Amino acid sequence: MSDEAAKRRAVLNHSGVIDARTLADSHRRLAELIRPGMRVLDIGCGTGAITRGIAEITGPEGLVIGIDNDPDWIAKARAEMQGTAGISFEVGDIYDLPLEQQFDIVTSARVLQWLSRPYTAIEQMVKRVRSGGKLLILDYNHHRIEWSPPIPSSMQSFYNAFLSWRSDAGMDNEMADHLAELMERTGELNDIVSLSQLEFTQRQDPDFIHKALIWAEVADFKGKQMVQDGYISEQDRARAERDYRLWVQSQGEYQQMYLQSVEATKI
Template sequence: MDSDLARKRAALSGKATHVLEARTLESSHKRLAELLTEGLNVLDVGCGTGAITYGIAKMIGPAGRVVGIDSNPALIEKARQTHNEIPGLSFMTADIFDLPFKEEFDIVTSARVLQWLSSPAEALQKLKAAAKPGGRILILDYNHEKIAWEPEPPLSMKSFYSAFLKWRSDAGMDNEIADHLPELFHKLGFENVSITPQHETTTKTDPDFLSRVRIWADVAGSRGLQMVQDGYVTEAERARAEMEYLDWMEKTAQSQTLYMLAVEGIKPR
């Protein structure tokens, strides 16, 4: 199976682009794009390689300021190398629980980050502290329980995905964080809390279909290794799920929908 899987990975590797670098402000954080105007100060927490942060800087212009934060130094270095020519744009390595800002930003945003945290309420409180009074906090995240594929992927992947959700849950991560965000916002005293569905649907006619659908093969090939070590799946189960999913996405897959919500609120003055 190892040689078959290696061949399958190689056959499809040229058709996939890196998920982080393929994202754009307009396609991957639509609600934020609607809110941006020239001259704003924006903090983007969990910016990765800076693809969305770059889009923010272009929209707010040189009179504004945008800071991209990520806890991964390698991603921050990549962001600096790629986007070092944009006025008002800077990147720094920092942890969401130890942000070096207080009441500085008009908008504080974090996309696809709280899903990985065991203390999302504490993280949201830190983001709130970085916003100016009257500033806006905008969180975009998933409910992993509501993913939809057409047609259904192989049973090996469905079994792996169930184990993946249990592995996350046992580690303290909230698989349904998107639907729990409004309650967190209200508990932390935000005003004018609102919800905007931002579900990501990709179909076989989309030019980046394979790169988007491939995410779960990549999860099986990366985080799946840790799941094997932790006893949630065997190596044979992990490898079978990855190989059969790669085959399914190339030959059978028609669509995938990731359930996402953008939840926002205003910090009281």
């Protein structure tokens, strides 16, 4: 399947989940690395929730640019950036970045999992890192998610179909565990370090329901695309969504999503 299939399947129809993210919670390793005055490029920034957190630290002496290929998200990011110094947002594609300058840190969170050519994306990102600067990528291994107790069988079947729908479009469901190898292959990066960035939420947490419901949103929005693409019937999709919502409300004890951050220094 082509890049086009991956592009169509990567479209985010709903920004609720990404709007709720923060730098401190959702890109923890980056929060440890940034300092006032740094120049940071955030690719696949969505509506800019994490990007604004970066600019709050880099401050007026720094420079933060958020790039996303979805013009609606960039419009929303621009509308919400008022009052934040040293930040701007541009529409652009990770495969063809609309910038010439170089940055202290180039980062991309939860984006490469949606690409059919992640290595090409990494090559493009490396070009935008200054010598001695860092490339930092955060992503998932969707095979290593854990739910307790097990999710309903209707939802497990949906999840399995979701992973096939993604991999048939050339996306890597285990992206997190392949990043280090792809970075190494560029020959332009040193000191590659992978750090576990598990996202764990349990029932007693105030935001457990909100966080666990991410998969109900996936069953809704991505699920409808999967129905159109012939990966699941509408009846099975709707049942999976309904059963999973009930599981979250009444049964779910915890959910753990497996993410890794992988960073490296440009030679």
